[in-house]
Amino acid sequence: GAGVSQSPSNKVTEKGKDVELRCDPISGHTALYWYRQSLGQGLEFLIYFQGNSAPDKSGLPSDRFSAERTGGSVSTLTIQRTQQEDSAVYLCASSLGGLGANTEAFFGQGTRLTVV
Amino acid sequence: AQSVAQPEDQVNVAEGNPLTVKCTYSVSGNPYLFWYVQYPNRGLQFLLKYITGDNLVKGSYGFEAEFNKSQTSFHLKKPSALVSDSALYFCAVRDTNYGQNFVFGPGTRLSVLP
Numbered sequence: 001g002a003g004v005s006q007s008p009s010n011k012v013t014e015k016g017k018d019v020e021l022r023c024d025p026i027s028g029h030t031a032l033y034w035y036r037q038s039l040g041q042g043l044e045f046l047i048y049f050q051g052n053s054a055p056d057k058s059g060l061p062s063d064r065f066s067a068e069r070t071g072g073s074v075s076t077l078t079i080q081r082t083q084q085e086d087s088a089v090y091l092c093a094s095s096l097g098g099l100g101a102n103t104e105a106f107f108g109q110g111t112r113l114t115v116v
Numbered sequence: 117a118q119s120v121a122q123p124e125d126q127v128n129v130a131e132g133n134p135l136t137v138k139c140t141y142s143v144s145g146n147p148y149l150f151w152y153v154q155y156p157n158r159g160l161q162f163l164l165k166y167i168t169g170d171n172l173v174k175g176s177y178g179f180e181a182e183f184n185k186s187q188t189s190f191h192l193k194k195p196s197a198l199v200s201d202s203a204l205y206f207c208a209v210r211d212t213n214y215g216q217n218f219v220f221g222p223g224t225r226l227s228v229l230p
Contacts, residue, residue: 004159033217033218035220041222041223042206042220042221042222042223043160043206043220045217045218045219045220048217056217059217091159091160093160093218102148102165102167102168102210104150104162104165105150105162105218106162107152107159107160107161108159109158109159110159
């Protein structure tokens with residue numbers, strides 16, 4: 001597609017359930033990022049994928065969070081045993097990445113997760 | 117480690133007046149600097165970037181930003197604000213020593229009053 005696509009756009013889940021959020025990056029972009037944004041707040045880095053390199057998971061807040069990127073394209077962010085504090089907008093972005101890359105990132109519309 | 121500060125949570129300006137949204141950064145290498153805008157219930161949209169060369173960069177919707185190495189700043193400016201410019205603005209940096217994830221500032225909410 002022309003832009004970064006995220007699904008679902010909205011997700012309401014019960015506390016303790018697992019959720020999967022999907023990101024389809026721009027074709028040809030080797031770098032993919034996940035960020036979390038709480039209501040009206042800044043962006044919290046979660047995880048970064050670059051090509052076939054090991055992902056930078058330094059931003060994942062707990063071991064309940066994990067992400068994978070299959071075939072260097074689509075990525076799935078999984079949150080296990082969701083808690084109310086996980087409620088936020090999860091943003092995915094992609095770019096023509098690589099060390100020293102000077103290209104901007106393009107963001108999807110986000111998935112709004114509400115844990116009740 | 118790189119970091120970005122946006123010292124103002126909120127900026128109010130009258131329509132037609134010039135606007136400035138401030139950003140300062142800290143990196144160990146050379147910075148790549150970016151501005152993004154977020155409208156309500158939307159993702160972030162890229163406005164402009166500084167990589168190298170001319171310190172004044174021009175971007176979308178009439179916005180521009182000036183890179184100042186000595187002050188480690190990258191303030192966003194527009195000569196004449198529009199009500200439709202009201203949104204949340206984020207400054208971001210990539211450090212050329214690392215070149216990995218973008219580090220974003222906390223955001224500044226711009227309100228342009230008619």
